[in-house]
Amino acid sequence: MTTPEPERDESEFLARYDPREYDPVSVTVDVVALTIRDGALHVLLVRRGGPPYEGMWALPGGFVHAGGPAGADAEDLADAAVRELAEETGLSAKGGVIGRIHLEQLGTYGAPRRDPRMRVISVAYLAFAPELPDPEAGGDAADAAWVPVDALGLTESAAQRPGTTRRLAFDHARILSDGLERARGKLEYTPLATAFCGGEFTIPELRSVYEAVWGEELHAGNFHRKVLSVPGFVESTGETSDRGGRRGGPRPRLYRPGDARLLHPALLRPSREEQIR
């Protein structure tokens, strides 16, 4: 059963009350917000302004507004994630750029002692954003910034246990690691790489997204042909970029996201041999 047993009246409720069921549990949302800057994958982090983990970087997040028994002011989990993201980036939650950010639930983390103070269940969300301005440190955060993922020294083993990297608070290294792996996989069979670009982009720009997320170089010619061959992945604008590549080359054509929700056939990572066994 999903919920507490119904009570016939107050006294029966008190008689049947089981403190175990009603031990205080807090529910938060944390957001793994990813973007591409200067060709490198970045994640939005805030620096904690108070204990525990004071001074360490952490994923942006906060409490879900439960809204009380009446349900007034209650917010959905995804709405809470959007609100936190908007608060940290200083962008308006409605309309504008934030409406074009892809947001999906990543997973829920509820190990008994992941927060030293109390039982906290955290619902993590994953966001793919186009390039955004630097965030403003607001509220309880001492600082906020887009941080290159590579600079965090995240490894498979380091991400497993909290505190190992000494860089991210709580189990946020693990959450980020899971988010990165999800992102890598999503790029294979969905057109979500376009969510990292603005409204219009070139195929080489799209390729640089794949290269930043997957961490490996792709063959330019084959990538180009592949993208154009998948139905609904991208759609030509008929326009051409006003500049060629940084160090030369013709001006690439511009494209918009297409109407496909899945890539078929998929665009598979070249080297995933390690993950198979």
Added chain:
Amino acid sequence: MTTPEPERDESEFLARYDPREYDPVSVTVDVVALTIRDGALHVLLVRRGGPPYEGMWALPGGFVHAGGPAGADAEDLADAAVRELAEETGLSAKGGVIGRIHLEQLGTYGAPRRDPRMRVISVAYLAFAPELPDPEAGGDAADAAWVPVDALGLTESAAQRPGTTRRLAFDHARILSDGLERARGKLEYTPLATAFCGGEFTIPELRSVYEAVWGEELHAGNFHRKVLSVPGFVESTGETSDRGGRRGGPRPRLYRPGDARLLHPALLRPSREEQIR
């Protein structure tokens, strides 16, 4: 941030802190437990013994034991799911069959009014089980049974809104629908179909798992060759089944699950055209 507002000093925090000051939020786990019976996909359901949704079927689930501020008796989310599954199926939680059940987190459902009484956040888990005995109705459930998924009349639209199907309580139709879609996808690129079989199985048995989950017939010859060609999917026992097919045919060979964690190349569903756009 993951946690309550940071305080300037610890004593101030403790003095001010009262869990009950926060809006009450309950956290439950619900389990979408799938198995194959008579060649058809079944899900474990319980019939609710009290309001709301009295008499309706629901996913098995229950409260997470938060363990209080000290953390004693606290259980992890996955442990809670195993416990609920064990309670409902009457199987021992440690060792035995239940150790061979694949369990993974499916998602978290926390819409403000998904439970009419209070704010409930439900962490859903997805389980792939080999054929298990009929469950015993226990605790607060009026009944418990393996129910053919097809009999529930789940459709894409019916699963979207709670109460539409008039068959499953709360938003459990949506959760089940999400679980089924996850299961269909997992069979494509992981060897988890073997989790529906016992320790040893034949290729035709494995094919019937795929057919039950995907809801479409597969070409026997091509399926056979494909399964054997994927490294680490299955491993021959050298033995042969003691009976041929139901209505004739040679006795198929027996296999065990292999050591692959991912299928490469993947075993893709034939007809997924609809999902692409």
Added chain:
DNA sequence: AAAATAGTGTCTTTCAGACAGTATTAA
């Protein structure tokens, strides 16, 4: 005997990846 099934062989089409080649641009 008839029908169903397990397993294998073969052919065609599609697709990924390697490589080459041309035109266009920045430095």
Added chain:
DNA sequence: TTAATACTGTCTGAAAGACACTATTTT
């Protein structure tokens, strides 16, 4: 002018799917 880049063409090998075929078993 040089080098980098956008894009296209071509070839090869892998793999999916359609179909055919044999051998083995149940009814």
